[in-house]
Amino acid sequence: MKNGLTKGETETAIRNAVIKFEQEFMGRGPTEVKAFILRDMVLVRLKGVLTPAERQLAKNAEGVDMVKRMRQNLISQGRERLCGQISTITGVEVTGLFTDIETHSGERMIVFTLENDLDNMVR
Numbered sequence: 001m002k003n004g005l006t007k008g009e010t011e012t013a014i015r016n017a018v019i020k021f022e023q024e025f026m027g028r029g030p031t032e033v034k035a036f037i038l039r040d041m042v043l044v045r046l047k048g049v050l051t052p053a054e055r056q057l058a059k060n061a062e063g064v065d066m067v068k069r070m071r072q073n074l075i076s077q078g079r080e081r082l083c084g085q086i087s088t089i090t091g092v093e094v095t096g097l098f099t100d101i102e103t104h105s106g107e108r109m110i111v112f113t114l115e116n117d118l119d120n121m122v123r
Contacts, residue, residue: 011035017085025078040117044110058103
């Protein structure tokens with residue numbers, strides 16, 4: 001990696017950055033986070049991201065839409081910061097951020113697309 005870290009160390013650093021972002025920007029941290037480097041993408045799986053109020057709202061279709069819209073809005077507002085952290089950790093420019101939340105299970109997926117293939121930079 002350009003950062004001098006191994007693939008596993010880089011995945012851990014990304015995991016920790018996402019946890020910190022969730023705690024500081026979203027108001028609470030997830031119960032579990034895993035990060036995976038897959039060629040020119042970073043996949044982050046978060047479990048336990050919904051607040052009790054969001055879980056209550058998500059009991060009907062209108063509430064599910066509301067939770068998803070609110071979470072999309074929040075991630076959009078923090079996009080620059082989060083993408084900057086991933087770029088700093090990996091040494092590669094982030095070209096895209098995609099996310100969705102499954103309100104039934106309380107899981108969120110975040111996919112970062114990168115300018116270069118990180119798998120080719122593993123030490």
